Amino acid sequence: MEQQQLLHFCDSKHPLVYRPDYRGGGTCCGCQESVYGPIYWCKEGECPWYCHHISCAEVPLGLHHPLHPLHPLILFDEKTGYLEKEKSRCQVCNESRKEYTYRCYRCDFNLHMKCAVLQLEAEFHDHPLTPFWRWITFTCDICGKEGKGAPNVCLPCGFCIHRRCASFPRRVKVVRHRHPLHITHSSLELRESDSRFCQLCVQKVDTRYGLYYCSKCDFVAHLNCAIDERNREDINLLELKDGENEDEELDQSVESAAAYKVKKIKVGEDGTEIATEIEHFSHEHDLKLTDEEVHNNEKCDGCIRAIFPPFYSCANCSFFLHKSCANLPMQKRNPLHRHPLTLLPKPFSWRNSFWCDACFELSSGFVYRCYECDFYLDVQCSLVPEILTHEGHKHQLILSSTSFEQSCSSCGDRRNLVFRCTTCEFALDFKCATLPQTARFKQHEHPFALSYTAEDDSGEYYCDICEEERNPNHWYYYCADCIYPAHPKCILGESPYIK
Numbered sequence: 001m002e003q004q005q006l007l008h009f010c011d012s013k014h015p016l017v018y019r020p021d022y023r024g025g026g027t028c029c030g031c032q033e034s035v036y037g038p039i040y041w042c043k044e045g046e047c048p049w050y051c052h053h054i055s056c057a058e059v060p061l062g063l064h065h066p067l068h069p070l071h072p073l074i075l076f077d078e079k080t081g082y083l084e085k086e087k088s089r090c091q092v093c094n095e096s097r098k099e100y101t102y103r104c105y106r107c108d109f110n111l112h113m114k115c116a117v118l119q120l121e122a123e124f125h126d127h128p129l130t131p132f133w134r135w136i137t138f139t140c141d142i143c144g145k146e147g148k149g150a151p152n153v154c155l156p157c158g159f160c161i162h163r164r165c166a167s168f169p170r171r172v173k174v175v176r177h178r179h180p181l182h183i184t185h186s187s188l189e190l191r192e193s194d195s196r197f198c199q200l201c202v203q204k205v206d207t208r209y210g211l212y213y214c215s216k217c218d219f220v221a222h223l224n225c226a227i228d229e230r231n232r233e234d235i236n237l238l239e240l241k242d243g244e245n246e247d248e249e250l251d252q253s254v255e256s257a258a259a260y261k262v263k264k265i266k267v268g269e270d271g272t273e274i275a276t277e278i279e280h281f282s283h284e285h286d287l288k289l290t291d292e293e294v295h296n297n298e299k300c301d302g303c304i305r306a307i308f309p310p311f312y313s314c315a316n317c318s319f320f321l322h323k324s325c326a327n328l329p330m331q332k333r334n335p336l337h338r339h340p341l342t343l344l345p346k347p348f349s350w351r352n353s354f355w356c357d358a359c360f361e362l363s364s365g366f367v368y369r370c371y372e373c374d375f376y377l378d379v380q381c382s383l384v385p386e387i388l389t390h391e392g393h394k395h396q397l398i399l400s401s402t403s404f405e406q407s408c409s410s411c412g413d414r415r416n417l418v419f420r421c422t423t424c425e426f427a428l429d430f431k432c433a434t435l436p437q438t439a440r441f442k443q444h445e446h447p448f449a450l451s452y453t454a455e456d457d458s459g460e461y462y463c464d465i466c467e468e469e470r471n472p473n474h475w476y477y478y479c480a481d482c483i484y485p486a487h488p489k490c491i492l493g494e495s496p497y498i499k
Helices: 078-083 223-227 488-492
Strands: 005-008 011-022 037-041 051-053 062-065 068-076 101-104 109-112 136-139 146-149 152-154 159-161 181-184 211-214 219-221 260-267 273-280 287-290 311-313 320-322 341-344 367-370 375-378 397-407 414-420 427-429 448-451 476-479 484-486
Touching: 062 101, 068 109, 211 223, 219 223, 397 427, 448 484, 476 488, 484 488
Parallel strands: none
Antiparallel strands: 005 011, 011 037, 037 051, 062 068, 068 101, 101 109, 136 146, 152 159, 181 211, 211 219, 260 273, 273 287, 287 311, 311 320, 341 367, 367 375, 397 414, 414 427, 448 476, 476 484
């Protein structure tokens, strides 16, 4: 059967070919939004990225528009638009984007292809939206922000929104929740609550405007947080029919093979089987289980933390592995990333180390990696739960991912990923959340304990190692026997997780 073809106005070299079931997840060259399903694309080897939604490929080359009745508007592509960035600013949204644009060259009048439509369908609203062709100041009923321009209105509902807000999908699936989230722009659907927080960024939500919501779990998320690529599950919800799996969990579990083979087993006092000797994928020799203490400050080769029983060790070389690290799954999902992560004994780098994308510390231990995104996560950060209870703070802390940086209350560093408290302004980054509770320093006789409040009310606080001043609000290590306070970096060193 001959394939349907289209000669497109901005690509005279190759015709575009109709494809009914595209699954590549590319970007439409017309509207710059993601493409999934039926498309027109260039199947020639030199430009397979060139694809369009059906509607974007078939737009008219020229039109008469009520906003500019004097002259016809001619369609031109995003390459021309970006060469004349300031001139191609859209008269409706007042933005310059890589989107096909209708233009009157005589009057320097421009309309983005999406802004030029005379009637708009929003996936989350029952009625079509009509542009109000007058420039006014209004508050968008979806995002809650003030807009200046031509809003899109639904006259039966008294509904008024930005054009860009009409593109929000009706439902999304985020990595950190097991059910799909549905968009709502009515606070009537929400349960009564004194204050609401987005479960993704842990910032307050104004329930008078649009948000994503799971009614089964009372889970709330900002619109932009839910559609952020870092938070969205890599799943096509368009393949689910209306009503299908609406309230059911979408199974995104990852089948994972065991990281080791059992060589010897003993039966414990409670009748459970204990693997006493294993062949672990990370080491060439068999490892034996031991409950003995280690006195020479050895570190686990998995998490690069101090080794403690029970652990596996190699009789032939200095290789140690906590029992918990030996049991790590070969593949897992993590709330910090949208794709499954694979466990590797060492990263593929010339120095056999990597920077963790959660705590930003250098490590030479086991790593969870996403090959598609080149995302790295060390063992310790992979085990931190989304809702954290920490000795350093009296309230629960919730994982917060934002586009802006937040200050860690423990060290003062600014990060996009922190654990936030909804009761007070406390925040904790991954580096501080994973600090060891106790640590040793060179030849010092006693271990140091992680401390969270100033040791006295003297008003003078110094590190006894570097002799520089300490911030009394920041965490530190302390030897109570010797009255010896020190910065965490002075106790642990510059690269504490390199073995």
